[in-house]
Amino acid sequence: MQGAADRIDRHTLAALEGFRLAAREGIAVAVRAEAVAALPAARRALPPEETARIARFQQPQDRLERAAAHGLLRHLLGGLLGRAPENLVLARDGFDRPFLPGADDLDLNLSHGAGWVAAAIGRGGRLGVDVEGAARPVDWDSLAPHVMHPAELAAFRGLPAAARPARALELWAVKEACLKASGEGLSAAPQRVNVVAEGEGWRLDHRGLSLRAGSCVLADGARFAWAAEHGMRLRPLLVV
Numbered sequence: 001m002q003g004a005a006d007r008i009d010r011h012t013l014a015a016l017e018g019f020r021l022a023a024r025e026g027i028a029v030a031v032r033a034e035a036v037a038a039l040p041a042a043r044r045a046l047p048p049e050e051t052a053r054i055a056r057f058q059q060p061q062d063r064l065e066r067a068a069a070h071g072l073l074r075h076l077l078g079g080l081l082g083r084a085p086e087n088l089v090l091a092r093d094g095f096d097r098p099f100l101p102g103a104d105d106l107d108l109n110l111s112h113g114a115g116w117v118a119a120a121i122g123r124g125g126r127l128g129v130d131v132e133g134a135a136r137p138v139d140w141d142s143l144a145p146h147v148m149h150p151a152e153l154a155a156f157r158g159l160p161a162a163a164r165p166a167r168a169l170e171l172w173a174v175k176e177a178c179l180k181a182s183g184e185g186l187s188a189a190p191q192r193v194n195v196v197a198e199g200e201g202w203r204l205d206h207r208g209l210s211l212r213a214g215s216c217v218l219a220d221g222a223r224f225a226w227a228a229e230h231g232m233r234l235r236p237l238l239v240v
């Protein structure tokens with residue numbers, strides 16, 4: 001699960017219908033938001049309730065990315081379940097985490113930002129995804145104490161100054177993917193959560209969950225991260 005994502009093209013994404021997930025398997029896909037619009041309309045159609053919810057957000061880019069993320073998730077779910085995407089009405093738990101009523105063995109997650117969207121589906125285990133843009137300048141030296149565990153902060157400060165921004169962005173994306181897998185998301189205090197580098201990926205033991213995570217750099221320097229329970233076979237895919 002850790003390491004680089006497999007690359008697929010838009011035609012392969014469009015053809016993801018009728019695929020199967022065995023127990024403890026999952027798939028996570030990242031793609032530019034505008035590429036989702038190239039999918040057949042019926043494959044990314046949203047239920048009226050979801051369309052209305054997205055329309056309430058004020059920023060046009062936010063609405064576009066949310067619609068694309070939900071369209072991508074419906075495309076994958078519809079392909080897995082053999083159901084019309086527009087009929088897949090999701091509910092949300094107390095942490096605003098989406099789930100499909102009646103499909104208790106499936107775990108869902110999605111993310112959007114900086115023109116990218118990601119969606120993930122797993123069977124029989126928790127998972128999370130995150131995409132983080134790199135274009136906006138961030139003063140990581142000032143922000144780090146507020147979002148990094150003391151052990152993470154010590155490792156961060158031990159890096160050359162030029163290497164710190166990329167490492168901080170990776171750590172933040174991986175941590176958010178892990179916290180979305182745990183169900184907390186940003187309700188958790190990130191400086192109290194220690195994500196540990198392990199081989200080519202990351203590990204987090206938290207709230208009774210043992211999570212493994214990975215990430216990759218996207219074309220414009222943004223970061224795509226994924227996390228799943230230890231023992232799950234999560235396949236990350238990047239649409240190019």
